[in-house]
Amino acid sequence: MGEVERGKGxxxxxxxxxxLAEDILKGxxxxxxxxxxxxxxxxxxxxxxxxVRRAIAALEQRNLVRTEQGRGTFVQEQTLDYAISRRTRFTQNMRNLNVEADIEFLGDTREVxxxxxxxxMGLGRHEYxxxxxxxxxADGHIVDYSTAYFPAARFPGLPAIYRRTQSVTRTLAEFGVSDYVRKHTRVSARLPDAETARLMKQPSNRPVLHVLSINADPRGVPVQYGVTRFSGDWVQLVLMADD
Structure with a gap:
């Protein structure tokens, strides 16, 4: 057992x-x-x-292993069920799954x-x-790479507050937005660009779950436009009924 046989066809x-699959499946x-x-x-x-590389590629197709750039090949863990609902909150999702999670701040900019x-978001052509x-x-693995846009005129100084709170919910609350809901979600699978692959430490030929979203305040006015790229190896998106 555990040896190849040459000439067997x-x-x-x-x-x-x-x-290798048997080693994995039998623990x-x-x-x-x-x-x-x-x-x-x-x-x-x-x-x-x-x-060997052909064998590993076959195991990846069976979702038994994953290969991380610069690190090696690992046995695939159980995916996280990430709930998308009218009130999608990363921290609450991770708490519900009982996993340790954190958000790493990469940077901010003010732009047209x-x-x-x-x-x-219903903004003018030259609004910032x-x-x-x-x-x-989550549990030491990259779950997603996110880009979020907020109206600069409505939320002056928002980046500094976000850096302090590390939370969209707490940041918007400081501007009097005590609640916000998901107005629109669009999910697709696509190959990551070079920067996304680098940040998520995954091969550029492995698709990510690409989610476009718009969050709005209770009056229906958009407060956040988001682009989130979820790791297809780690995350399974679960669309929930309205809260």
Whole structure:
């Protein structure tokens, strides 16, 4: 058991994939555990690294492993069920899942609203917005890379408040917006651009779940336009009924 057989009519990479899959499915290699390097596996099975890479690629297609740039190949953990509802809140979602989470602030800027953002938020052609970029982590893994836009005229000084609170909900509350709801959500799967792949530490040929969203205050006035790229390896989006 655990050795390839030459001349049996089954490709070596396929045999290696089956052996590693059995190790994973029977718990010999635990969720989140790193697999040996391609060189180590090549030596174990007495094959070249190209053969090992084909076996790993087959395991990725079966969603049994994931490969992280610069780190290696890991056994895939159970995905997080991320709820999207009228009141989607990252912190509450993570609390409901009983996982440790944090938000990493990447930066902010004041800029003229991009045309798509201006149209969606009902802003004039030359109105300014604040753009805030963050990375969300759960149990030490990157869950999403997010870009959020807020009307600069309505929320002067918002970036400084966000840096202090690390929370959209608490930040908007300081401007008198005590509640906000999801007005629009659009989900698609797409390949990440180079910057997204770098920040999320994933290959550029692996799709992310791309979510466009608009949050509005109780009067229906948009307060936030968001672009969130979720890791398809870690997150399963769950669309919930209205709150």
């Amino acid at each position: 089954v490709a070596l990479w396929s045999q290696i994939g089956d052996i 010999r290699v635990r969720q989140g555990e790193q697999l040996p390097s391609a060189q180590e596996l090549a030596e174990r099975f007495d094959v070249n690294r190209h053969t 609203a991009p045309s798509q953002v201006a149209e969606a 917005v604040f753009r805030i970029e963050t990375l969300s982590h």
